[in-house]
Amino acid sequence: MLRLQRLRRLAGASCLLRRRSATWRSSTKNASFSEVLQLEDTKLTGVVFPLQGLERYLAPGVNTASFRIFNPGLDHIHRAEALFKPSGRHVIDYVSSAVRMDHAPQLSQPEVCFVGRSNVGKSSLIKALFSLAPDVEVRVSKTPGHTKKMNFFKVGKYFTLVDMPGYGYRAPQDFADMVEAYLQERQNLKRTFLLVDSVVGFQKADHIAIEMLEEFGIPYVFVLTKIDKAPKGLLVKNVLEIQDFAEKHTQGCFPQLFPVSSIEYSGIHLLRCFIAHVTGNLPMMNS
Template structure:
């Protein structure tokens, strides 16, 4: 597995200062402080038309009409919380004096990371899969958290930890694929194997191109580690419904045939129009034990 992953690489990174996890001379584009995005909150989404609300909160509804009647829909609706639960979950992503959301630390090795008590979730994926954009969207309710993104893919060299009050920590891992760190495996595998408070890994796949060979290798790594992980299909706003549906069904078939530790439902995300962000926030709050949900499945 180490040999297989040696050629995988880092994607775009999130950091708060130019020196965090970037090579000397790397150009950064700063995202200036701004008002809340109009779709950052569930409350604002609920003011839209019923079809728009449904597609943003439950993105599978966009492609469901195109599925053959014989396809089992339940595999895509294991996690189907109520709108009220999603509203409750998003309060955890609002920073306050008693619940501060901020960058905590960057590290090249697990032994460089302090022991953090809150449960952790981490995000991994290929370069340019949209990992930094996704995390930025998750934190869109807290614009005071400054996000900086490298213009050149492959310059993220560290694990970046973002603490969400005392509830949980979100970890932005170095990516794999083009221009990955040479020590990617030495950095990432120990964290995934032995980090005691890691409760879920989110493996991102580009929804516009579907599973790539590097993604299959990453899935194999997650299976060898035997810790729970979730597939996330990003950029679902880019392809047409036909392409998205083919990529989704291919991914779902691979999960069903070849995995034992993967959550059976892939999550669909568009960081551009916030589709699925509310569901992902709720899922994170749920798996970290931060909130109690009234129901998690579609009855």
């Protein structure tokens, strides 16, 4: 509690400056962890640890151990945010796009990639992760299947983030060849983030993607998107079903899922911290 109070005091000055801009607040409220730290405890938990925020909606006796496997302190989350803030020496930028592996940039730093069904909110999530770097151009479209190439974003000297084309509706014709080659050949790939829509849950195409990741032995993790749009009962149902599936039917999946809202920034700070950790930039615990 004392550590939380200290973090809140440290964050207070920067929040006062930000609040002078009504436009900024309307578009990126809660994007900065310093602003989240000003929330009262219940709201803070809901924004930073969405799984834990759902516990009050669960039936008695439901096992929530998997809700806290990756459970960093607020100070770790605060430190991880620095990776997503550009500075003179720390440049965050789009690098290039590729439709084939021989077109992909040869980068040595650790890499993470984001995959998911068309219209699952993948580009919106990446834009939210990079919200503290407004000069980074992440194209977001309401049209499913907008992303047709592998888009590479370099986060300083620390890691690269790859936005993959969506699978399913309006997927590129060469999607399978492109993605399979990337997953099998990219030696510096540390984690694949598989996005699932919280409103509709698993779809047939998601199971195909899971089979591919399991076959290739690729470490991956489920990210549950658009949690601001899902009724609480439906959200709890899908969370428990996906957690149960990960525990019983997968080998390479991290047993804790990450619910997020790109609109309200729920789960974004924890996801930033997890990315920092799996890329070796914030050693804390095994994952």
